[in-house]
Amino acid sequence: MKNIYKILIAFIGVLAVSCNADDVENRPVIQPVTAPVLLSPKNDFNIVLTKDKEKEIATTVIWDDAKYDGTQTVVNYTIEIAKAGTKFAAPVAVTTTTARFKALTVAELNSALVNGGFIEKQENSVDIRIKATVGIGAEAQYSNFYTFKATPYHTPLASSHWLVGAATPGGWSWDGDAETEFPLVPGQTNIYQVTIVLKSGEAFREFLSNDFTSGGNWGANNSHNYTYYSGLGYTIDSELVNAADGDSNFKYTGPTGPRVLKIDNVAKTITVD
Template structure:
């Protein structure tokens, strides 16, 4: 009886190996063949984005499809952005699709540029390419050529600025834009200030502005001008949620 059991176990093992070998042999093979080719927009494309036109069309990225040898399968495409000249070392995927194009509104392109780490109000040179892949885990990637476009995004957060006789532009437009930290949710300015006064205002207009009536580092809507007693390099940090600020001479 024991011998019979041993024979049956051996037979099952051989059969399983045989089936596995057949499965591997019969499994359809897919191989990378031709990479996608990015067609537009080309390297002469330049755009200054504005929140006022957020719903307008900005551009459409178009490419020739990638080719794979073997069983027909769905090809996935990822649109990647990176700082120009970095060889996509820190590429950011800004869109995915199974189509051979991706249309962006002004708002879409702005979000893509900000997500890829490009600063608002600055014209940035951005390398753009398309990566194709098949399968759920993005296997057999193929990279397209790339173009370098110029994009000036706008902030996706409220546009606060600093103005006044102590600032580089004085009381005249434009405001000196404040930097925004996504981690602290605070605004800041680091740079020169003259002896004079400052205020903070939204969207380069006086509709919403803050000063400090008691000069006690607490913001007041429409409040008094904030004095800067001596010229120098300063660090100013503002929390518009808590309505507080700090000014430190560096």
């Protein structure tokens, strides 16, 4: 009787394996027929991205559907970008959808560009295409591509301070990321340093936060001036003096050019090298 049970179990096992093999062999093959066709954006698209508009729509990517032979299934479309002329050797996936269009916000496009190694605050040439995929193991199809131009903005660190004033490249303005980021030294929690082109004979001020609007954060409670630091006993570089302009801003008296500005709140020093 035991032998009969063993034979029966073995037979059922062989039957199950056979059925699974048949399922794999009989599984319908999905073959690519027509690749998606990218319609927009085209080569004439050019955009300057700014953080104060990050929730707005930068562009809507539109394409014609891809077609496949075989059992009907959902087609996934991935928007890919790459540096122009690289033949998508290292594409960046912006987003994936099952629709045939996708509205990209300024923040979404900027994030993809920055993550893809495009240069911030400079115009870049960007190749864009659509990748279509279905199921598992089916061959991907790629659309035609266009090359557009985009200028991504810098994504600042939350811990950074900011420099604004006529002595800085952006002047007395917060418009279009005109302010200069003044970040912490890596690994430090209270030492700020930046390489910046300072203009001789002009003033600037340090701001503690930034709401990334054109109005900026002008409040006195949000900034430090020359007398704030001198009053705390900081040793201040001789090329920085009190501007005596009614706001006691810093005035830079050294030669115009790239300088390394450092505020060390541990050693209580402000240096210009």
